[in-house]
Amino acid sequence: MTSNPVLALHNVSKSFGSVEVLHGVTLALEPGTVHALIGENGAGKSTTMKIMAGYQLPTHGDVQLDGASARFDSLHDGEVAGIVMIHQEFNLAEQLTVEQNIFLGRELKRGPLLDKTEMRRRTREYLDRVACDVSPDARVSTLSNSDKQMVEIAKALSRDARVLIMDEPTAVLTKRETDVLFKQVAALRAAGTAVLFTSHKLDEVAEISDHVTIMRDGEVVQSSPTAEITEDEMATAMVGRDVSDLYPRKPGVPADAPVVLSVENLSVPGYASNVSFSLRQGEILGIGGLIGSGRTELMEGLAGLRAARVDRVTLFGEQVHFKQPSDAQRAGLCYLTEDRKLRGLLLDRGMRENLTLQNLHKFGGFMIDRGAEEAALTHAISEFDIRAGSRDVRVGNMSGGNQQKLLLAKIMLSEPRILIVDEPTRGIDIGTKQQIYAFLRNLADLGHAIIVITSEMPELIGLADRVMVMRLGEVSGTLAPHEITEDAIVRLSMGLRAEQMPMTA
Numbered sequence: 032m033t034s035n036p037v038l039a040l041h042n043v044s045k046s047f048g049s050v051e052v053l054h055g056v057t058l059a060l061e062p063g064t065v066h067a068l069i070g071e072n073g074a075g076k077s078t079t080m081k082i083m084a085g086y087q088l089p090t091h092g093d094v095q096l097d098g099a100s101a102r103f104d105s106l107h108d109g110e111v112a113g114i115v116m117i118h119q120e121f122n123l124a125e126q127l128t129v130e131q132n133i134f135l136g137r138e139l140k141r142g143p144l145l146d147k148t149e150m151r152r153r154t155r156e157y158l159d160r161v162a163c164d165v166s167p168d169a170r171v172s173t174l175s176n177s178d179k180q181m182v183e184i185a186k187a188l189s190r191d192a193r194v195l196i197m198d199e200p201t202a203v204l205t206k207r208e209t210d211v212l213f214k215q216v217a218a219l220r221a222a223g224t225a226v227l228f229t230s231h232k233l234d235e236v237a238e239i240s241d242h243v244t245i246m247r248d249g250e251v252v253q254s255s256p257t258a259e260i261t262e263d264e265m266a267t268a269m270v271g272r273d274v275s276d277l278y279p280r281k282p283g284v285p286a287d288a289p290v291v292l293s294v295e296n297l298s299v300p301g302y303a304s305n306v307s308f309s310l311r312q313g314e315i316l317g318i319g320g321l322i323g324s325g326r327t328e329l330m331e332g333l334a335g336l337r338a339a340r341v342d343r344v345t346l347f348g349e350q351v352h353f354k355q356p357s358d359a360q361r362a363g364l365c366y367l368t369e370d371r372k373l374r375g376l377l378l379d380r381g382m383r384e385n386l387t388l389q390n391l392h393k394f395g396g397f398m399i400d401r402g403a404e405e406a407a408l409t410h411a412i413s414e415f416d417i418r419a420g421s422r423d424v425r426v427g428n429m430s431g432g433n434q435q436k437l438l439l440a441k442i443m444l445s446e447p448r449i450l451i452v453d454e455p456t457r458g459i460d461i462g463t464k465q466q467i468y469a470f471l472r473n474l475a476d477l478g479h480a481i482i483v484i485t486s487e488m489p490e491l492i493g494l495a496d497r498v499m500v501m502r503l504g505e506v507s508g509t510l511a512p513h514e515i516t517e518d519a520i521v522r523l524s525m526g527l528r529a530e531q532m533p534m535t536a
Contacts, residue, residue: 035061036059036098037096037097037194037225038059038060038095038225039057040057040058040079040093041092042056042092042093044056045082047420050420052075052249053078053089054249055250056075056251058079058083060225061225064225064226064241065220065228066225066228066240067229067236067243068246069230069231069245070247071269071432071461072431072433072460072463073432075248076229079246080198080229082094083109083114083196083227084106085109085110085112086106088103096112110190113191113192113194114194115190116195116198118198121176121179123183123186127171128169128171129158129168129169129174130150132171132186133150133157133189134154134189154185155167157186158185160185161185161188161215162208163178165178165181177322180200180202181212188215192224193224194227195226195227196227197227199229199230199231199458200212202231202457202458205321205322213239231460231461233262233265233461234262236257236265240257242256243260245268245269247268253268266461270460270461270465277461279469279472282476284313284497288311288313288314289311290309290311290312291448291449291480292344292346292480293309293344294306294307294308294341294343295341295344297333297341298332298339298340299328299332300338301328303501303504305505308509310449311480312480313475313479314475314480314497315481316480316481317482317483317484317485317499318482318484318501319485319486319498319501320501320502320523325505326501330451331366333366334359334365336356336366347448360389360445363446363447363448363449364450365451366453367439367451367455371434371435375438375441376426376437376441378425378426380426382412382429383404383408386407386408386437387404387407387441388441389445394407411437415436415437416436417436418433419433432459435456439470447479449481450480450481451482451484452471452483453484454485455471455485456468456487472494483495488517488520495515497509497515498520502525507524
């Protein structure tokens with residue numbers, strides 16, 4: 032027996048100008064259930080959630096609260112109705128403390144004065160519920176992305192929501208942090224809260240949700256109990272094609288393939304020490320390890336983005352030293368950041384400016400050749416299948432998958448022979464993942480050499496020709512093609528020696 036929905040959309044459409052992005056969406060959230068909303072980037076999930084939370088008004092259709100028509104003209108109206116949304120992009124005041132963020136606009140008072148003692152006590156309580164060991168006095172700008180996400184979740188918990196809407200809450204979380212979050216979601220479900228949850232990780236959808244609704248191109252294409260649909264069926268419904276061959280074929284790297292990069296004893300103070308490795312032409316080298324193992328910082332040091340010490344770096348047979356990223360770029364080595372929103376793209380500018388910014392010297396001297404820039408953008412849109420409503424769209428309004436494809440296009444304008452890609456598919460739908468994997472493998476087949484840093488275990492196993500595992504700033508082991516298994520990677524991540532690992536065939 033089902034209960035009446037607490038919040039529902041009936042035949043809702045949404046247009047921005049002349050472009051309709053939602054087409055007759057119907058969706059109902061029942062108390063005490065977790066409802067997953069999934070689909071490719073650009074499918075309309077975020078717009079749907081924003082309408083439910085009061086961030087946007089529908090163009091047509093009806094929003095219902097407890098069975099009656101409702102109108103939320105603002106975020107405040109939604110929150111008054113008991114609807115709280117955790118955004119994919121952090122909605123925190125960076126220069127305020129954790130405590131100030133959690134109670135911003137809802138400060139507790141004792142008479143005319145702020146009750147700082149009680150706010151601090153409650154802040155610590157909410158942080159403890161999500162196992163977040165940061166100080167209530169910590170400035171948000173100093174926190175890691177995963178800690179910021181846990182603060183967002185703690186902030187939502189403080190509001191005693193009837194409906195909690197979670198847009199990609201686990202994208203930057205570790206497995207341990209995700210497990211903590213799911214315990215909180217289970218507790219909210221048991222208390223009668225309706226939870227709307229979206230994730231590109233279909234195993235999480237299968238684990239946590241009671242019902243799943245799948246969107247494609249602004250429409251609901253399927254809605255059913257989670258127990259009645261497999262992860263493969265979810266993926267196929269999302270993209271409209273078979274994605275069982277998610278990873279491209281690995282042709283293998285010839286034993287006599289030339290070494291194009293050799294690094295001897297690279298150290299990044301505070302993060303990595305005396306790391307040595309090599310990379311062959313046509314190879315994809317995966318770098319695994321737990322978050323905090325020094326993977327990203329090591330590669331940033333190599334690419335000139337961080338201060339580093341190294342005995343020797345040999346690139347295509349010549350000894351090199353990169354003091355800054357432009358040195359590496361000129362030598363043919365480029366680094367694609369894991370943080371496309373803060374460090375990779377200018378979100379308030381258009382696609383053309385973002386695409387060419389790193390290579391303006393190719394588009395004129397004193398005067399920029401706008402025609403050449405537009406031609407480059409036309410090629411990038413076609414080559415990387417970048418989908419946007421307009422060429423002039425603000426990049427911040429594009430989906431995460433299309434932002435990532437634009438960032439790849441931007442990097443490839445530098446014509447790198449060696450490409451370092453950090454978390455290439457974080458927060459990206461399965462269809463776009465398949466496209467990016469095919470692009471990276473095609474680059475390797477054409478003779479480029481690629482380093483992929485990823486926290487996704489299937490990505491390491493499915494994409495990499497070899498896997499180098501880091502732990503506490505050092506290399507704990509490197510796995511040959513026939514040795515790459517989840518068990519082997521986990522053991523090395525935990526610091527077990529090679530002789531403690533099972534024999535491989």
